[in-house]
Amino acid sequence: MSRILAISGSLRAESFNTALLNALQPFAPKGMQIEVFKGLDELPHFNQDLEPNPPAGVVRLREAILEADGLIISTPEYNRSLPGVLKNALDWASRPYAQGVLTGKSIVAMSASPGPQGGIRALIQLKALLRDLGNFVVSGPEIAVPEVHTRLGVEADVQHVLTDPVTAGMVSHVLGGLRDAIDNGAGELVTRPLQTWSAAQV
Numbered sequence: 001m002s003r004i005l006a007i008s009g010s011l012r013a014e015s016f017n018t019a020l021l022n023a024l025q026p027f028a029p030k031g032m033q034i035e036v037f038k039g040l041d042e043l044p045h046f047n048q049d050l051e052p053n054p055p056a057g058v059v060r061l062r063e064a065i066l067e068a069d070g071l072i073i074s075t076p077e078y079n080r081s082l083p084g085v086l087k088n089a090l091d092w093a094s095r096p097y098a099q100g101v102l103t104g105k106s107i108v109a110m111s112a113s114p115g116p117q118g119g120i121r122a123l124i125q126l127k128a129l130l131r132d133l134g135n136f137v138v139s140g141p142e143i144a145v146p147e148v149h150t151r152l153g154v155e156a157d158v159q160h161v162l163t164d165p166v167t168a169g170m171v172s173h174v175l176g177g178l179r180d181a182i183d184n185g186a187g188e189l190v191t192r193p194l195q196t197w198s199a200a201q202v
């Protein structure tokens with residue numbers, strides 16, 4: 001049984017990225033439970049002065065990440081880049097120095113946009129940022145979902161469903177990769193050199 005925390009880079013109530021994350025569970029391997037994080041809007045702007053006594057929203061985010069076996073992050077693209085809300089959350093999660101909670105995790109990163117590029121530029125930035133924080137980013141088909149509004153539906157008036165079979169196939173493949181990465185401790189293996197290096201600095 002693995003517990004996966006899914007984080008959307010959008011605060012919007014009708015967010016396609018949040019809807020995409022909410023639609024992933026049927027494509028997860030057996031025994032993988034996906035929970036979408038609520039509370040990114042509780043994070044203040046990152047301020048290093050607050051690090052010794054972090055605000056409650058930051059503590060909640062850190063604990064949720066720590067308790068998870070793996071993560072899925074889905075980002076919108078804002079002005080060819082990562083939304084500030086998500087960057088802010090990742091900055092909080094990366095601190096204090098050498099104690100960041102993203103280190104050692106296995107992570108799937110994806111993006112979604114109503115536009116034709118699927119937010120690929122934000123996704124590339126997200127993957128580069130994550131890898132620099134010392135974790136294992138699952139490879140496989142790049143899940144940058146274009147024209148996402150045509151690939152999601154609503155069932156029973158509330159539940160989002162992924163209706164596009166091509167996207168569904170890619171999602172299944174990558175979630176299988178996440179299961180394998182967690183089972184093999186890929187995140188911990190990747191970070192061993194970083195932890196050694198970090199320890200050498202103090």
Ligand SMILES: Cc1cc2nc3c(=O)[nH]c(=O)nc-3n(C[C@H](O)[C@H](O)[C@H](O)COP(=O)(O)O)c2cc1C
Pocket residue numbers: 010011012014015016017018076077078079080081112113114115116117118119
């Ligand atoms: C400030 C801003 C900048 C945007 N820039 C881009 C962009 O560079 N590329 C893109 O594909 N969509 C862009 N969009 C459109 C978003 O993809 C669209 O609003 C999307 O629905 C946001 O994701 P969400 O549905 O998860 O909230 C932008 C939207 C906003 C509000």
